Amino acid sequence: xxxxxxxxxxxxxxxxxxxxxxxxxxxxxxxxxxxxxxxxxxxxxxxxxxxxxxxxxxxxxxxxxxxxxxxxxxxxxxxxxxxxxxxxxxxxxxxxxxxxxxxxxxxxxxxxxxxxxxxxxxxxxxxxxxxxxxxxxxxxxxxxx
Numbered sequence: 001x002x003x004x005x006x007x008x009x010x011x012x013x014x015x016x017x018x019x020x021x022x023x024x025x026x027x028x029x030x031x032x033x034x035x036x037x038x039x040x041x042x043x044x045x046x047x048x049x050x051x052x053x054x055x056x057x058x059x060x061x062x063x064x065x066x067x068x069x070x071x072x073x074x075x076x077x078x079x080x081x082x083x084x085x086x087x088x089x090x091x092x093x094x095x096x097x098x099x100x101x102x103x104x105x106x107x108x109x110x111x112x113x114x115x116x117x118x119x120x121x122x123x124x125x126x127x128x129x130x131x132x133x134x135x136x137x138x139x140x141x142x143x144x145x
Contacts (some may be wrong), residue, residue, distance in 0.1 A: 075103070
């Protein structure tokens with residue numbers, strides 16, 4: 001894995017901008033690929049649809065996955081990721097505003113590596129992104145894919 005790509009799966013344009021701004025503010029200069037719904041995320045990960053023909057050897061270092069997505073929700077995206085040998089080991093951080101205990105439990109049951117509730121305050125959100133970047137992009141040893 002030469003490039004450390006971040007796949008941000010987020011349908012809310014404000015949250016997308018906040019995440020990208022928080023990454024930049026924390027000097028995380030990795031390429032960020034944005035998918036705005038579950039279908040787009042799966043197309044990117046499996047090289048189908050609009051992403052047919054992309055270099056499948058370049059997989060994201062981390063997937064930041066919202067749960068409440070149009071077309072295919074985040075839990076179904078996670079289910080499909082974990083059921084495919086090409087993507088089952090990719091680190092997935094659920095980054096959601098959901099406060100539902102069922103979403104938390106289901107996310108971990110489906111193989112999420114982490115579950116983080118989006119802070120409402122920008123300073124807290126920026127700090128959460130800083131810590132995510134430090135851990136998942138610098139400290140964490142990812143499995144070879």
